[in-house]
Amino acid sequence: MYKRILFLMIAFLILIFAGITGPVAFAETIQDHADVSKTVLYIKKAVTAANKQDLDKVNQSFQSFKKEWVDIKNEVREGSLPVYSKIQSQIAAVSLDLVNGNANKTLGSLQALQNTLLDYQNGKLKKDGSSAEKVTIRSYIRQLNETADSIESNNLAKAAGQVKSLRANWLEIEGDIVSKSQQVYTNSERNLVLLEGYVGKGKTDQALGTVNELKTDLEPFINSSYGIWDAALIPIREGLEALLVIGALLAFTNKRKETKGARWVWGGISLGVLVSIAIGFTVSFLLNASSFGENNFIINGATGIFASIMLLYVSYWLHRHSNVQRWNSYIRKKTEKTFSSGKMFSFALIAFLAVLREGMETVIFLIGMANRMPISNLILGIVIGFGILSVIGIFMLKVGKKLPLKPFFLVSSLIVFYMCIKFMGSGIHSLQLAGYIPSTINEMIPTISFLGIYPSWSSTLPQLMIIILAVFVIAARQLKIRRAI
Structure with a gap:
């Protein structure tokens, strides 16, 4: 086990060296621009129609835009694939909002697309899709002030586009924030979702309050510097959640003295680390945190939800076998002392998803600090x-070995169930940040970041359903035991 831990640490160190020398491939701005003037004209007409809530005219102008875009998109793609992908993504967002018939969201999506096309036309984009002007905490606060001005003047169409830019630019400064304060980082991501919801619903007072809270949280970090402990906290913070899941899986395989099952878990861990490193190289040499960030939100969301569903089953299985007689019966039936192939694969997959989910953010944050x-x-x-993370992991395995059977299963099932709840909430929250799930808001729901609870029914309802299902299963099991007595 110690050799495996050493290998993983060396792999991450290699990644950081690559991150320091790598981010240069697309640093220059685009020199030869495609002529996007006609596409900008059609989008401006669509924005004007959207301001008047005339979706029919919006659709007409947008269809004309797409016809013009077909003629020039290959030229844009040859000049910069990340810029092309960014525009394509924004086109898809407009199309989706039009299909849903949401005039306000369509207006915001059109505004964001117009800004990108204008930046491209005016030479304000680098080849990696980022702004030629580096986004800093200071410049980000300036954007917040501009957004507040739009909200105060009741220009919600412009504000909606600015909120989308804020969400995209957040990806360039999030590493600066998370290394200083996990609480501010969590609050800021929550407030970005709230801000989009408030602007979309025309709640100007709440939107302004959210902008001011973002500014208040971020201003102390304008002149921040970074030290050894800042770098140390990133792997500790990001790795601890994955460690809880992995620790439970490895403790279980050790409890059963199942070396083959443990190898599958370590295989999932190693694959997760390698994929995270591959993503780190991609971000370092080909993209930047901003251009990769939207996909990062999507991957985090999808892996979080899928891992949550799998962890729900594992939690149920562990709780079900907390009965000593049932466990002994299970062991007698498994005389070959090996898991089924399906069980081993599921353990490996859960370990992979847990590492991938936290590993991607870890490598991006560390590269940002390089x-x-x-x-x-x-x-x-x-x-x-x-090193600290490894010590915690070893301690968890040692304690797991010494715990009596019933407490071990109960503790393990509670840890896994906790991660199930958190992964579901944070996974849906990530998809909201990516714009794939509406930013529905309910101010009655509290924000409890360590449980992954956010003020949105989109994330809270699935969590409540999981809790209700768990209570029902436990109650049904207790009832069955009483009837058997």
Whole structure:
């Protein structure tokens, strides 16, 4: 096990060295632009129609835009694939909003698309799709002030486009924030979802309050510097949740003395690390955090929801076998002392998803810090962070071995169930940040970040359904036991 841990730490160190030297491939701005003037004209007409809530005219102008786009999109793609992908994604967002008949969201999506096309036309985009002007916490707060001005003047169409830009630009500064305050990072991501919902519903007072809260949270970090402990905290914070899941799986395989099952879990862990490293290389050499970020939200959301469903089953299975007689009966039936292929694969898949979900953010945050502090401090911080994480993992396995059977299964099932609830809530929240799930708001729902609870029924209802299902299963099992007595 110690050799495996050492391997994983070395792999991450290699990644950071790549991150320091890598982000140069698309640093230059685009020199030869395709002529997008006609497409901009059609989008401006669509924006004007959307301001008048005339979706028929919006659709007509948008269809004319798409015909014009077909003629020039290959030229845009040859100049910069990330820019082309960004525009295509925004076109898809407009199309989806039109299909749903949502005039306000269509207006915001059109505004964002118009801004991108204008930036491209005016040479304000780099080849990696990011703005030629580097986004800093200071410039981000300036964008928040501009958004507040639009909201105060009741220009919600412009504000909607600015909110989309805020969400995209957040991906370039989130690493700066998470290394200083996990609470501010969590609050800011929540407030970005709330802000989009408030602007979309025309709740100007709440929208302004949310903008002001974002500014208040971010202003103390304008002149922040970074040290060893900042680098150490990133792998600790991001890795702890994955460690809870992995620790429960490995403790179970150790309890059963099932080496083959443990190898499957370690295989899932290793694959998750390798995929995270591959993503790190992609971000370093080909893209940047902003251009990759939308996909990061989607991957986080999808893996979170899928992992939550699988963890629900694992939690039920662990709870079901907390009865000593049932466990002994299970062991007698499994005389070959191996898991079924399906069970081993599911354990490996859960480990992979847990590592991938946290590993992607870890590598992006660390790469973001690579040019902001001395390399020796960064490497030392990473070693300390993963060292502490390893000690915690070893401690969890040692404790798991010594726990009596019934407490072990109960504790393991509770840990896995907790992660199930959190992964479901944070997964849906990530899809809201990506714009794939509406940013529905209910201010009566509290924000409890360590449980993945956010003020939205979209994320809270599935969590409540999981809890109700768990209560029903436990109650049914207790009733069955009483009848058997």
